[in-house]
Amino acid sequence: MQKEKILEVKGLRTHFNTREGIVKSVNGVSFDLHQGEILGIVGESGAGKSVTGFSILRLIEPPGEVVAGEVNFRGQDILKLKEKEMNQIRGNKISMIFQDPMTSLNPVLTIGQQIMEVLRFHLNLSRKKARLRAIELLKMVGISSPEKRIAHYPNQLSGGMRQRVVIAIALASDPELIIADEPTTALDVTIQAQIISLMKKLIKERKTSMIIISHDLALVSEIADRIMVMYAGKVIEYGDKRSLITNPAHPYTTGLIDSIPVLNKDQARLKQIKGLMSSPLNLPEGCKFRSRCERTGSNCVGEPELKEIANNHQVACHAAQLFSEELMKGVG
Numbered sequence: 001m002q003k004e005k006i007l008e009v010k011g012l013r014t015h016f017n018t019r020e021g022i023v024k025s026v027n028g029v030s031f032d033l034h035q036g037e038i039l040g041i042v043g044e045s046g047a048g049k050s051v052t053g054f055s056i057l058r059l060i061e062p063p064g065e066v067v068a069g070e071v072n073f074r075g076q077d078i079l080k081l082k083e084k085e086m087n088q089i090r091g092n093k094i095s096m097i098f099q100d101p102m103t104s105l106n107p108v109l110t111i112g113q114q115i116m117e118v119l120r121f122h123l124n125l126s127r128k129k130a131r132l133r134a135i136e137l138l139k140m141v142g143i144s145s146p147e148k149r150i151a152h153y154p155n156q157l158s159g160g161m162r163q164r165v166v167i168a169i170a171l172a173s174d175p176e177l178i179i180a181d182e183p184t185t186a187l188d189v190t191i192q193a194q195i196i197s198l199m200k201k202l203i204k205e206r207k208t209s210m211i212i213i214s215h216d217l218a219l220v221s222e223i224a225d226r227i228m229v230m231y232a233g234k235v236i237e238y239g240d241k242r243s244l245i246t247n248p249a250h251p252y253t254t255g256l257i258d259s260i261p262v263l264n265k266d267q268a269r270l271k272q273i274k275g276l277m278s279s280p281l282n283l284p285e286g287c288k289f290r291s292r293c294e295r296t297g298s299n300c301v302g303e304p305e306l307k308e309i310a311n312n313h314q315v316a317c318h319a320a321q322l323f324s325e326e327l328m329k330g331v332g
Contacts, residue, residue, distance in 0.1 A: 041230060042217045
């Protein structure tokens, strides 16, 4: 049975006006998300992942601007809402887990004050009830002695504990959607695993939807139901996790998977994708990945559109689409 669609992004474009020119950080991104589903957005730095997440919550500041597109949350285009109306959604219906907990937490307020602020603003709880609920949230995210920790400042906590506090704040108003922007980047591998396990557990229990943004495809594949690969501001591959990981169609996705170390396999060197992403101020015509691609051929003319090559699997690659068409002809 198809789950209810809670988010639909259509043709989202976010540009930054700089002295050197216009940077098209997000250039026509479209996707959807269903209730209880986890979508992973992956790609290297500069791909447009985080800007996509910030655009959904309307957190883009000048010189950045969302210039086109729709962000339909529960059937309502939130890009058209007034800021006062948006404040009732941001942090309430849709919350965000930011990349670095040390900079996203206020260093001069206790963690209790910061959790209680969300509860009092969005749920209109009394100070006493907000404090009790804050203690419950800290316990829920695995912080020991929450009655004592609630009076601590961020600098008194470890990196892993700070990230748990950020997750508690994100869950405080029981949101329908959480956007997690590189939630484990600042943590060591052991703590990363604990945080990912915690997030999976909480999302499943609360039937909350999530968008997790990361450069780490291995990490995303641990938690996501579907994966969206971005490159130079565009979606280049999009599909369910199993299909995308076992049968990657775009050479960039293949390169990301091949660069993941395999522990039970002897490898002299890790494979790497040659070259670097082009400057967003000087993107090439046609396929943006062409200069780094090992499959470039005579059919790679013009910019490829995102097309379905299999059930729940889309790709924007001339070579992959041609191969899919030939395969279908052979089957037919």
